[in-house]
Amino acid sequence: MNPAFNLASRAVAASPLPGSLRVNRRLAQWLKFRVEGYIEIFSGKVEIGQGILTALAQIVAEELDVSLDQVRMMPASTSMSPDEAITSGSLSVQESGTALRHACAIGSSSTTICSIAMRPDRWRPSQPARIASSVCRSHVWI
Secondary structure, three states, rough: OOOOHOOOOOOOOOOOOHHHHHHHOOOOHHHEEOOOOOOEEEEEOOOOOOOOOHHHHHHHHHHHHHHHHHHHEEOOOOOOOOOOOOOOOOOHHHHHHHHHHHHHHHHHHHOOHHHHOHHHHHHHOOHHHHHHHHHHHOOOOO
């Protein structure tokens, strides 16, 4: 476990959430479904030559059953990205990867509209993606 997340709070310590979700509990911090047929992924990890963004994009594409070109990894930003403390090689895949996998599973299972929104061949107007985005904005793990 990332020592930066070894918090004294019992609520965080007792959380069954994986990886970085323990301290970044709002689904919209992690992903945004776009009506254009792609998904924006926010991670607090930065690419420093270890291939972390590619690995995380592959995890997201697999979990949502979409092609890799539908996944857009957004640059880490202190105002938009989840606070994931440090980027540290394979530990980044463990912490951020498990958090993203779980966030994507919740995003697509909260309503099938989330996964339909990512498959343009399965829907017509942009309404499903709007609904999916509102589901993702409002979901918070407690």
